[in-house]
Structure formats: C-alpha cells, structure tokens
Amino acid sequence: MAAVGRTCWVIAEGYIPGASSMDTHAMESHETACILNAGERDAHVSLTLFFADRDPAGPYRLVVPAKRTRHVRFNDLTDPERVPRDTDYSSVIESDVPVVVQHTRLDSRHEALALLSTMAFPAE
Numbered sequence: 001m002a003a004v005g006r007t008c009w010v011i012a013e014g015y016i017p018g019a020s021s022m023d024t025h026a027m028e029s030h031e032t033a034c035i036l037n038a039g040e041r042d043a044h045v046s047l048t049l050f051f052a053d054r055d056p057a058g059p060y061r062l063v064v065p066a067k068r069t070r071h072v073r074f075n076d077l078t079d080p081e082r083v084p085r086d087t088d089y090s091s092v093i094e095s096d097v098p099v100v101v102q103h104t105r106l107d108s109r110h111e112a113l114a115l116l117s118t119m120a121f122p123a124e
Contacts, residue, residue, distance in 0.1 A: 002038075002039070003037075003038060003039030003040070003041075003097055003098040004036075004038050004039075004098060004100060005036065005038070005098040005099045005100040005101075005122070006098055006099070006100075006122040006123070007094060007095050007096065007097065007098055007099070008092065008093070008094050008095075008122070008123040009092070009093040009094075009099075009101040009122055009123060010090065010091070010092055010093075010123045011033065011090065011091045011093070011101070011103045012090045013090070013103075014031055014049070014074065014088065014089040014090055014091055015031070015086075015087070015088055015089070016031050016074060016075055016083060016084075016085045016086070016087075017085065017086065031073070031074040031075070031083075031103070031104070032071050032072060032073050032074070032103070032104045033047070033071075033072045033074070033091070033093060033101055033102075033103060034069065034070075034071050034072075034101065034102040034103075034104060035064050035069065035070050035071075035072060035093070035095075035099050035100070035101055036064075036069045036099060036100040036101075036102075037064040037065065037066060037067065037068055037069070037070075037095075037097065037099050038067060038100075039066055039067070039097050039098060039099075040066050040067070041066050041097050042063050042064065042065050042066050042097075043063065043064040043065075043066075043095045043096065043097045043099050044061070044063055044095065044096045044097075045061070045062050045063070045064060045093060045094065045095045045099070046058065046059035046060065046061050046093075046094050046095075047059060047060040047061075047062070047072070047077070047091055047092070047093050047094075048060075048091065048092050048094075049083065049089045049090070049091050050089060050090045050091070050092070051087065051088070051089050052088060057080065057081055057083070057089075058080065059080075059094075060077045060079065060080070064095075064099060074091075092123070
C-alpha cells in the first residue's frame, strides 16, 4: 500500500480536564492523537504544544511503525514535560513520512460522559 496522509497536522483545540468521575485509566478524561502510518517506513513523529500565555512545550518524540497505528494519549506525555491539565492548548504534529491524524477527547468529569472525535487539519 502506498503511504497516505501528510507530514504536518494541526489540532487547534486541546484541553485535558483535570478531573474524572471514574478511577480507571480507560475512563480517565483524556486527549488522544490517533496516528495511522500506512506506509512502508517507520514514522518519526514530533508533537509540539502551543499555549495562550507561555512558550511552547516539546517536541515530544515518538515512532509509529510502518503499516501500524498508534494512539497517543496526551495525558501520558511527560518528556520534556507533563502536559498541563485544565489548560487550553493547540498542537502541531510533524512526521518524516506521510501519516493521518485524528483527534479524540473523552471528558469524564460527569457521569454522562462526553466523547468527541475529529480529523486534524492537514497543514500542507
């Protein structure tokens, strides 16, 4: 299969709620970037976060193996720093090979859960 996607993606809306109504990792409030690498080479990905009132954070670096998908929870990103909770941010995701990025958020602050998902913006 030929590589599909782009090498630069933007998620303009980011926010990790600081609270969750459930104690399990699966149901913790979170943001996720779902990255598909349908190509023949591993994707070396960097993720940079932008804020309204401070300098950017990152890059966070990861690999998405060839012909694989990887769901990256922003909550789990810690190097170079932990992603702040209850803080608005945007993200730019860059890859050395074409990938496809989808954004998902689970907000479990209330018993009636909210889940949203949207395609990221291909920036090139």
